Amino acid sequence: MSIRNFDALFHPRSIALVGASNDPRSVGNVVARNLLAGGFDGPVMLVNPHERMIEGREVCNTLDALPECPDLAIVATPARTVPGIVGELGAMGCCAAVVISAGLGEAGESGKSLRQEMLERARPHLMRIVGPNCLGLISTGSGINASFSHLMPAKGEIALVSQSGAIATAILDWAAERNIGFSHVVSLGDMSDADFGDMLDFLSTDRETKAILLYVENVTFAKKFMSAARVASRSKPVLVIKSGRSAEGARAAQSHTGAMAGSDFVYDAAFRRAGILRVAALEDLFEAAATLSTGIRIGGERLAILTNGGGAGVLAVDWLEALGGHLAELSGPMLERLDAVLPPTWSRGNPVDIIGDATPERYRAALEILIADRAADAVLVINCPTAVADNMAAAQAVIEVAKTRPRFPVLANWLGGVTAGPVRAELARQRIPSFESPEDAIRAFTHLVDYRRNQAQLMETPAAGVMIPAEDVAAANRIIDEAAKEGRSTLSEWEAKEILRLFGVPTVPTFFVRSPEEAARKFAEIGGPAVLKIVSPEITHKSDVGGVRLDIESLRRDARRRK
Known part of the structure; x- marks a missing residue:
């Protein structure tokens, strides 16, 4: 495991694009436009043997014509040219390259694969390689968009590392609609050199990153991955979507990556042991990341639900049961305290239904009792819009109570669209996880439960090993x-x-x-x-x-x- 020369990947002083093009349909042209528009404040040098100008920039026809040696090179040329280009860049002193080119599995002149030839040319110069066959690399803090992605994500605190370029672009598109930003986006492709273990090792100490998202089809160098994942999980949430759950999916992943996907049971166990939270869908990935990156953690598995709408509370209970969660039991003394502050028609149970005309004061009083009693390990507060109550004022009451107990987990679900949207935005600004539906909120709670279990397993000490004859x-x-x-x-x-x-x-x-x-x-x-x-x-x-x-x-x- 090594992050040698990773500073050249994420914080280069200069960048060269080898394979820049004027053809608007080419990868070389898209990457050139993205690089020039990304906001990188260092030199961006374009290389093409046949062009003089690309995107209004002068072009170098050869590598030795570059005015300086780049820290980072982006290579988007035909596969057979890649080993020679990498070797020449390494000899110049270039520290890292992102190889977007595909087709390096074919045999080269030596009889070895082009991929192996590329690595052998890079190794004497300690040059790091991301790819080949990848989307590229994005680092928002440095203004780098060295990819052929269709958009540049907003700056944020989430890092995305994906084995699939197509999945990475889909996630970026999905996130842009929801105003989710990223610190780094890395498409690993065929992982000839830099892999998940290396990226986890780097991101575990990266100050710009508060949570790490992984899209995994297969893991190479399992020991390195487990070591890096365990370290990263100790410092920040690491979440993963692993494709190939089914036998057919595993075979599809094998044909896509050219590597064995492995048993899904093994991956499940490995992720749990490393403290990683595995989720099933892209929506879950971002919901869990948004929830965990607020710093919210739970100490158990009991949930109390506070709502002004009985139907929404019942839906939440249905989802909680379906996902294996547990409702908190309200004690007799707690029921008496709630009786004292709630109308006679309240539900007298969990969910705590405080009736549709609930005022901010009613939300405040009930939430204070639920938190103080400690019968629950977390409280989900639900609000259904009505004409007789101010839902923003109710949210402010919840925020004020939550601030008095900053270590107690409070989740929120303000239902609706036009009136609820600004409330959810305010809750999120106050770092209270907020969701659009009871289902989303319950799923987030179960993610917290699973994350807690995995973190506990991460801290367990394995039994001493045995000597194998x-x-x-x-x-x-x-x-x-x-x-x-x-x-x-x-x-x-x-x-x-x-x-x-x-x-x-x-x-x-x-x-x-x-x-x-x-x-x-x-x-x-x-x-x-x-x-x-x-x-x-x-x-x-x-x-x-x-x-x-x-x-x-x-x-x-x-x-x-x-x-």
């Missing part, structure tokens, strides 16, 4: 080598379980047999109930072809059942 390590390597010789990129279930067994991980006893007779002999040794599965590198889903037999208790009984 050398012969067991050798046996595991033989299994992997045999699979590699057969051209396979995955292990069979038997092979995987055998490796786990060799390394002391408990597994169901599993044996590999090559004939019905051998299966019968092995069954006689272990007894039932047992499971028989077909093993074939050409069959992924065994049950689809009748390749799984469950609950075998005896050979005779199973034979009768098949008849």
Whole structure:
């Protein structure tokens, strides 16, 4: 793990675009326009062997014609030219390059892939590479838009690191509509050099970043990723969307990235262990980031709901139950205190329905009691617009109470559009997480619960490791080598379980047999109930072809059942 020369990526003194173009349909032209319009206050130098002027700027026809060595180079040229360009830039003293070009998986003149040739040209000069096959890099604080994104995001405190350029642009578009800004946006592409581990290592100490969002298809160098993620999660929220939850999605991710996506169960466990919050949708990603970046944290899983509309409260409870949350139980003394400040028609339960004509004073009194009693770990305040009450004044009452207990989590859901919009903006300005619907608010609460659990797991100390005998390590390597010789990129279930067994991980006893007779002999040794599965590198889903037999208790009984 290294952030060597990352200052050249995010805070360069000068930038060169190699492959700038006058063709408005080309990546080189879009990147040139974005670079020149981004607000970067250092030199931006354009390189093209055939042009004299691009976007009103003089062009250098060769790299050695540049007036100075760039700290950062953006490369958007045909794939076969990239290794040579990277080598020449490195020899000049360039510290980092963002390689937007795609197609570097093809073989070069040496017989190696162009990607490998590029890395070998960069390595002697300690030059860092982002990409290839990426959207580019954006750093709002430095005014850098070294990408072919369709827009420059507003400056903010959220960093986005995405393996997919298309997902990155979709997130930027989605965020722009909601006035969400970014500190940095990095499209990693094929991750030939800089990867998620490196980016997490850099962003964990970046003062411009308060929360980190990841879009992940696969993780390379898992040990480095886990180490960096655990450090980053200790200092700021790290949230992830991981594609490939389903088997079909995993295969699609593999075909997209050219790398194995891996088991989703493994990723789930790894993210939890690293203190990362995993969410399922882009909306969840930003809601959770906005909530966590306010600094709000919870100490438990009990939620109290305060509302002036019974229907909205019921919807919130439905969503809370659906997402596995827990309503707080109101004690007898608390009910008595609420009776003293609320009208006789209030709900006398959780949700605390203070009736549609609720005044700011009623909101204030009820919220103070809910917070003071500590029966709940968080309070969700809901407001439905009515003609008999001022919803902005009600929000001001909530803000004032929340400020007296700054460490107690208060979430808000002001329903409506025209009248509620300014209220939600004011709540957000006061760093009270505010949502448009009960569903969004409840989902944010469950994100806080999950984040708390993951942070607790992050702080747990693993059991001391065990010494693995050398012969067991050798046996595991033989299994992997045999699979590699057969051209396979995955292990069979038997092979995987055998490796786990060799390394002391408990597994169901599993044996590999090559004939019905051998299966019968092995069954006689272990007894039932047992499971028989077909093993074939050409069959992924065994049950689809009748390749799984469950609950075998005896050979005779199973034979009768098949008849």
